Amino acid sequence: MTISPDPAAGQAVKAADRAHVFHSWSAQSLIDPLAVAGAEGSYFWDYEGKRYLDFSSQLVNTNIGHQHPKVVAAIQEQAAKLCTFAPAFAIESRSEAARLIAERTPGDLDKIFFTNGGAEANENAIRMARLHTGRQKVLSTYRSYHGATANAIALTGDPRRWPNETGVSGIVHFWGPYPYRSNFHAENEAQECERALAHLEQVIAFEGPQTVAAIILETVVGTAGILIPPAGYLAGVREICDRYGIVFILDEVMAGFGRTGEWFAADHWGVTPDLLTFAKGVNSGYVPLGGVAISGEIAETFATRPFPGGLTYSGHPLACASAVATLNAMAEEGIVENAKHIGETVIGPELRAMAERHPSIGEVRGLGVFWAVELVKNRETREPLTPYNAAGADNAPMAELAAECKKRGLWPFTNMNRFHVVPPCNVSETEAKEGLAILDEVLTLTDAHTV
Ligand SMILES: Cc1ncc(COP(=O)(O)O)c(C=O)c1O
Numbered sequence: 001m002t003i004s005p006d007p008a009a010g011q012a013v014k015a016a017d018r019a020h021v022f023h024s025w026s027a028q029s030l031i032d033p034l035a036v037a038g039a040e041g042s043y044f045w046d047y048e049g050k051r052y053l054d055f056s057s058q059l060v061n062t063n064i065g066h067q068h069p070k071v072v073a074a075i076q077e078q079a080a081k082l083c084t085f086a087p088a089f090a091i092e093s094r095s096e097a098a099r100l101i102a103e104r105t106p107g108d109l110d111k112i113f114f115t116n117g118g119a120e121a122n123e124n125a126i127r128m129a130r131l132h133t134g135r136q137k138v139l140s141t142y143r144s145y146h147g148a149t150a151n152a153i154a155l156t157g158d159p160r161r162w163p164n165e166t167g168v169s170g171i172v173h174f175w176g177p178y179p180y181r182s183n184f185h186a187e188n189e190a191q192e193c194e195r196a197l198a199h200l201e202q203v204i205a206f207e208g209p210q211t212v213a214a215i216i217l218e219t220v221v222g223t224a225g226i227l228i229p230p231a232g233y234l235a236g237v238r239e240i241c242d243r244y245g246i247v248f249i250l251d252e253v254m255a256g257f258g259r260t261g262e263w264f265a266a267d268h269w270g271v272t273p274d275l276l277t278f279a280k281g282v283n284s285g286y287v288p289l290g291g292v293a294i295s296g297e298i299a300e301t302f303a304t305r306p307f308p309g310g311l312t313y314s315g316h317p318l319a320c321a322s323a324v325a326t327l328n329a330m331a332e333e334g335i336v337e338n339a340k341h342i343g344e345t346v347i348g349p350e351l352r353a354m355a356e357r358h359p360s361i362g363e364v365r366g367l368g369v370f371w372a373v374e375l376v377k378n379r380e381t382r383e384p385l386t387p388y389n390a391a392g393a394d395n396a397p398m399a400e401l402a403a404e405c406k407k408r409g410l411w412p413f414t415n416m417n418r419f420h421v422v423p424p425c426n427v428s429e430t431e432a433k434e435g436l437a438i439l440d441e442v443l444t445l446t447d448a449h450t451v
Contacts, residue, residue, distance in 0.1 A: 001040050001041075001043065001051075003037075003038070003045050003049050003051065004049075005047060005048055005049030006037065006047050007047055007048055009037075009047055010035040010037065010046060010047025010048065011035075011047075013035040013047070014033070014035045017033055017035070021033075024148075025160070034046055035047050039054075039066035039067055040065075040066055040067050041065040041066060041067070041424070041426075042054055042065050042066075042423060042424050042426075042427050042428070042431045043066070044066060044411070050409070051409060052406070052409055052410065052411040053409060053410050053411065053423075053431060053434060053435050053438075054066070054411050054423065054424070055405075055410055055411055055412055055413065055421060055422065055423050055435045055439075056411050056412060056413035056420075056422060057369075057413075057422050057423060057424050058285065059280070059285075060222065060223075060254050060259070060280065060370075060413065060420075060422045061279075061280035061281060061284060061285040062284045062285060062424055063257055063258050063259060063280070063281035063284050063326075063330075063335070063339075063424055063425040063426075064284045064326055064329060064330060064335060064424060064425065064426055065284075065424040065426050065427075066424075068284070068286075068325075068326070068329060070325050070328070070329045071283070071284070071286050071322050071325045071326050071329060072286075073325070074321045074322055074324065074325030075286060075287065075318055075321060075322050075325075077321070078093055078317055078318050078321030078322075079318060082317050083317065083318060084313075084316060084317060084318070085317055086312070087114075087310060087311070087312075087313075087314040087315050091315070091317050091320070093317045093318075093320040093321040093324055094114070094315040094317065094320045096320070096324045097112075097114075097315070097320035097321075097323040097324050097327075098111075098112040098114075098315075098320075100323070100324060100327045100328070101278070101282065101291070101293060101323070101327070102293065104263045104264070104327070105264065105276055105293040106264060106266050106267060106270075106271070106272040106273075106276070107272030107295070108272070108295050108296045109272065109273075109275075109276050109293035109294060109295055110293075110294075110296065110299075111293070111294040111296075111299040112291050112292070112293055112294070113128075113291055113292045113294060113307075113309075113314070114289065114290070114291045114311075114314045114315035114316075114319075114320070115279070115289075115290040115291055115292070115311060115314060116288045116289065116290060116311060116313055116314075116316075116319075117147070117279045117288050117289070117290040118146075118147050118152075118251070118253035118254075118277065118278075118279035118280065118290050119146070119147025119148055119149040119152040119153075119290075120147075120149060120152075120290060120311065121147075121251075121253065121277035121278065121279055121290040121291055121292050122146045122147050122149075122151070122152045122155060122216065122249075122251060122253075122277050123147075123149050123150075123151050123152055124292050124309050125214075125216070125249045125275045125277050125292045126138050126151055126155070126213070126214055126216070126249070127308070127309050128247075128275060128292065128294065128298055128301075128302075128307070129213045129214035129247035129249060129274075129275065129298075130213045130214075131301065131302075131307075131308070132213075132247060132297075132298050132301045133213045133214075133245065133246070133247060135210065135211055135212055135213035136170045136211065136213060137170050137171070137172055137207055137211045137212045137213060138151075138155065138170060138171050138172070138212075138213055138214045138215075138216060139171075139172050139173075139174055139200075139203065139204070139207070139212060139214070139215045139216070140155040140156075140157065140171060140172075140173060140174075140215075140216045140217070141157055141173065141174060141175065141176035141217060141218075141221070142157035142173045142174070142175060142176075143157050143158070143175075143176060143178060143221050143224040143225055143227060144156055144157040144158070144176075144217070144218055144221060144224055144251075145157075145158055145160070145218075145222065145223045145224055146216065146218075146251055146253075147253075148160070148164075150164075150166075150169075151169065151171070154166070154169035154171045155171055155216060157173055157224065158223070158224055159389045172203065172207055174199060174200055174203045175196065175199060176196060176217065176221065176227065176229070176233075177192045177193060177196040177227070177229055177230050177233050178192075178225070178227050179192045179230065180362070180363045180365075180374065180382070181382065182195075183196075183199075184196060184199065189230040189231065190230070190231075190232075192230050193229075193230040193231065193232045193233045193236065196230075196233060197233065197236040197237070197240070200215075200237065200240060201240060204240065204244060204246075209244040209245075209246070210244075212244065212246050213246065213247060214246060214247040214248070214249050214275075215237060215240075215241060215246055215247075215248055215249065216249040216250075216251055217229075217234075217237065217249070217250060217251065218250075218251045218252075218253075218254065218255060219234070219250045219251070219252055219255050219256075219264070219265035219266050220255040220260055220265045220367065220370060222253075222254035222255060222370075223254070223415055224415070225372055225374070225415075225418060226365060226366055226370055226371060226372035226418075226420060227365075228365060228366070228367060229269070231269070234250075234266070234269045234271040235269065235270075235271055238271050238272075238273075241274075247274045247275060247298070248273040248274050248275075249273055249274065249275045249276070249277065250265075250266055250271075250273040250275075250276050250277070251277050252264050252265060252266065252276055252277065252278050253277055253278060253279045253280055253290065254280060254370075255370065256276075256278045256280070256281055256282070257278065257280070257281025257282050257327075257330070258281055258330060258335055258336040258339050258368070258425040259281055259339065259368055259369060259370045259422075259425065260339070260367040260368040260370050261336065261337075261339045261340030261341075261343050261344075261367055261368030261369070262336065262340070262368070263336055264276070265367075268367065272295075273295075274295045274297070274298055275292055275293070275294055275295065275298060276292070276293040277290070277291070277292050277293075278290060278291055278292075278293065279291070281425075282323050282326065282327075283319060283322040283323040283325075283326045284322075284326055286322040286326070287316065287318045287319040287322045288313075288316075288319060289316070289319035289320070289322070289323055330425075333426065335425045335426045336425065338425060338426055338427075339368040339369045339425035339426075340368055342368075342369055342423075342427060342429065342432050343366065343367055343368040343369055343370075343371070345429075346429055346432045346433060346436070347366065347369065347371050347421055347432060347436065348364075348366065348371070350432075350433070350436045350440075351364040351366075351371060351373060351421065351436070352364060354373075354436070354439070354440050354443065357440070358440075358443045358444075358446070358447050359379060359447050359450045360375045360376060360377075360385060360443060360446035360447045360449065360450050361373055361374070361375060361376075361443070362374045362375060362376035362379055362382055362384075366421070368425070369421070369422060369423055369424070369425050369427060370420075370422060371420065371421040371422070372418045372419070372420050372421075373418060373419040373420075373421065373439075374417065374418050375397075375398075375401075375417045375418065375419065375446050376417070376450070377449060377450055377451050378450060378451055379450075384416070384417040385397050385398065385417040385446060385449060386398050386416065386417045388416065389416070390416070390417075397445070397446055397449045398414050398416070398417065398446075400445055401414065401419065401442055401443075401445055401446055402414050404442040404445055405438060405439070405442055408438045408441070408442065409438070410435050410438040410439065419439065421435070421436070421439070423435060
């Protein structure tokens with residue numbers, strides 16, 4: 001890793017950014033983006049030469065870390081061969097990416113519709129579900145994020161939906177399981193599972209089962225809390241969908257491709273949806289790519305009837321070549337197994353030990369390299385460290401935690417009252433321990449806010 005500081009270049013990058021780049025999710029004049037000079041593996045660095053351990057995997061997408069040499073080489077080779085070609089043609093990198101993805105997806109999800117990212121994948125999955133069933137409504141959970149395009153943001157449960165709502169989406173929200181903060185007054189996981197399924201049944205009954213096209217769930221809820229479904233929940237939703245002829249969609253945009261220590265999170269519970277959406281980890285985001293893996297039955301709906309959807313860059317050759325190289329590298333280097341191993345032997349045990357020391361930790365939960373540390377003001381009452389959707393002074397304890405991590409060279413992922421431990425799937429034990437040691441130190445700041 002060669003880091004050559006060049007503060008003047010960094011200032012120029014920053015100045016042009018501030019003058020011309022309009023950033024996502026932000027009040028433009030209130031942000032201060034870090035100018036990044038380079039990255040390798042689990043680290044990136046700025047123009048001052050300061051290095052950060054990337055415990056966020058950016059937006060939880062660089063599952064193989066930064067600048068993986070095999071993937072960089074595959075992009076270069078594909079660029080020299082064929083940069084771009086329309087979706088209507090059969091292209092080597094596209095065929096091979098689809099084959100490798102279908103080989104890994106559960107059950108008979110053997111046809112792949114490619115998109116440029118996760119939101120478009122969900123848009124097209126619900127389009128398929130509506131056309132397949134001839135019904136309009138889609139059910140999703142309040143604790144969810146599904147993307148920022150029109151339907152995907154309407155599916156989303158978190159507050160990013162509020163300013164985007166049109167009121168005519170045909171989307172209905174319900175409560176998924178969350179044992180630590182049960183909406184069902186459940187005292188254990190079995191009760192939470194049973195009551196969450198009964199609640200979903202009731203929502204369907206009152207919406208009219210014949211009006212419901214699809215239920216979409218994140219297999220493991222990501223940004224909204226890394227919520228692992230209790231045993232039996234996904235199988236229960238599968239059974240409800242089968243009973244009412246509802247399409248079951250699993251959103252594996254964040255949880256898929258190794259993040260949970262399996263190729264897909266659904267593999268932990270042996271459940272096969274009708275449609276599975278993916279993006280991020282499929283090629284670690286080296287070139288934008290997402291897609292929908294489609295069951296035999298739904299694919300059959302569009303065997304002789306045209307599918308009314310498409311994108312200029314669907315199955316872009318550069319993106320597909322990077323997916324082929326990524327999936328092969330993940331298999332050759334045991335990257336999914338590494339994620340599982342790091343979760344079981346380093347992150348899980350260390351976070352549980354930290355929970356003993358830090359009164360601000362309410363709960364730690366996770367799988368693979370997908371962990372949440374839920375912070376509270378008081379362990380008995382479980383009052384969150386910061387209120388739901390806190391901003392400004394109300395969010396100060398979380399802002400302080402994130403700032404201190406950065407100061408110490410750890411790039412964090414925080415959401416509401418949670419710190420997510422989401423390093424690359426090929427993070428080493430030493431790197432994972434380095435990041436967790438910093439987290440351990442800075443949690444004394446949040447401990448100071450407990451009552
Ligand atoms: C579960 C889930 N679905 C969908 C999306 C949207 O993906 P994209 O930003 O690629 O559109 C995200 C992004 O974070 C996600 O986490």
